[in-house]
Amino acid sequence: MTEPLPAAQLYTEQFAVDPYPSFARLRADAPVCPVSSPRFDSYLLTRFDDARTALTDPRLSKDLYGPGQHYLQIFGPNSEALNRNMLNSDPPEHTRLRRLVSQAFAPRRIEALRPRVRQIVDDLIDGFVARGRAELMHDFAIPLPMVVICELLGVPRADQDRVLDWTQVIRTSGSSRRPPAQERAAVGEAQVRLHHYLAELVAAKRVAPADDMISALIEGCDQDGRLSEAELVTTTFLLLFAGHQTTADFLGNATVALLTHPDQLDLLRDTPELLPSAIEELLRFDGPLPVASPRVATEDVEYQGVRIPAGSIVGVALNAANHDPAHFVDPDRLDLRR
Numbered sequence: 001m002t003e004p005l006p007a008a009q010l011y012t013e014q015f016a017v018d019p020y021p022s023f024a025r026l027r028a029d030a031p032v033c034p035v036s037s038p039r040f041d042s043y044l045l046t047r048f049d050d051a052r053t054a055l056t057d058p059r060l061s062k063d064l065y066g067p068g069q070h071y072l073q074i075f076g077p078n079s080e081a082l083n084r085n086m087l088n089s090d091p092p093e094h095t096r097l098r099r100l101v102s103q104a105f106a107p108r109r110i111e112a113l114r115p116r117v118r119q120i121v122d123d124l125i126d127g128f129v130a131r132g133r134a135e136l137m138h139d140f141a142i143p144l145p146m147v148v149i150c151e152l153l154g155v156p157r158a159d160q161d162r163v164l165d166w167t168q169v170i171r172t173s174g175s176s177r178r179p180p181a182q183e184r185a186a187v188g189e190a191q192v193r194l195h196h197y198l199a200e201l202v203a204a205k206r207v208a209p210a211d212d213m214i215s216a217l218i219e220g221c222d223q224d225g226r227l228s229e230a231e232l233v234t235t236t237f238l239l240l241f242a243g244h245q246t247t248a249d250f251l252g253n254a255t256v257a258l259l260t261h262p263d264q265l266d267l268l269r270d271t272p273e274l275l276p277s278a279i280e281e282l283l284r285f286d287g288p289l290p291v292a293s294p295r296v297a298t299e300d301v302e303y304q305g306v307r308i309p310a311g312s313i314v315g316v317a318l319n320a321a322n323h324d325p326a327h328f329v330d331p332d333r334l335d336l337r338r
């Protein structure tokens with residue numbers, strides 16, 4: 001049995017900069033590693049095959065607000081009103097919540113967004129020229145997905161800066177360097193304000209529907225009552241938050257990867273048709289969610305001979321799995337032709 005690894009020893013500043021050496025050690029020596037922390041204990045899976053099995057293992061539940069669950073309390077007392085959504089649920093709730101939303105993400109509808117997304121990109125880059133300088137995250141990677149998702153949902157332009165500010169407080173919690181008490185208060189307040197704003201927006205769309213996703217969700221829910229009022233808010237929050245943070249961080253990571261691999265950047269410039277597979281490789285190489293997808297064991301389970309007791313939180317380290325040499329040849333090499 002591997003001794004529990006204190007979270008403070010794993011999640012260091014060095015880990016935040018480059019988690020891959022730690023992931024390599026864990027994959028080799030403790031592929032199912034108990035991690036202890038004052039807030040909660042968990043098991044971290046780092047091998048590709050275990051990750052793939054765990055992500056579809058019905059004994060590992062996503063219902064993190066289920067009876068007796070405490071894990072999501074780390075996000076504070078106001079979190080549930082926003083976070084009890086499809087991401088944190090199991091079938092049949094998950095199936096019901098996801099069905100309505102997935103229609104809006106049909107490939108044809110996403111493709112139809114392309115000209116508008118291109119326009120937003122052009123406008124942001126025109127801003128660099130006007131200012132004579134640019135900071136990639138602040139001036140491009142963070143606003144781009146935010147504006148796209150706000151337009152998709154139907155968040156008015158005039159409100160987008162406020163919404164961005166609140167999501168940024170939540171997004172940077174844990175890395176903001178605010179003292180813990182101040183951090184908790186700031187996150188709690190941002191959650192309350194965002195919840196209040198989204199509830200009012202849903203109410204306004206109900207009175208005056210428009211050609212946007214919130215109105216479509218309301219219509220779907222009115223037709224056969226499939227989404228409650230609270231679920232409309234949590235679903236809107238999930239789309240806003242899940243789509244924004246991941247994409248912004250991915251744009252940052254992908255840019256660093258290309259700038260530190262100039263041969264690959266040249267290859268992509270010379271061969272732009274590689275872009276779709278290059279994005280897959282950049283997601284594999286340094287995806288935006290290094291340790292993600294917490295689940296809870298609903299019964300005792302065993303991975304790699306390690307018994308994980310019922311009730312344990314199980315974390316799937318996606319970026320560790322994506323660098324597993326048992327699955328990828330030369331996994332630490334960025335290869336846009338992979």
Ligand code: HEM
Binds near residue numbers: 086088240242292
């Ligand atoms: C680089 C971009 C993205 C990455 C790497 C990413 C990654 C992920 C991951 C790892 C999960 C959790 C899977 C799990 O725990 O089982 C997830 C769930 C989800 N993401 Fe993303 N995501 C990205 C962009 C987006 C965007 C743009 C949207 C929407 C606008 C979005 C909406 C969602 C939703 C709704 C879920 C919950 C799905 C479900 O429970 O069935 N994501 N994403």
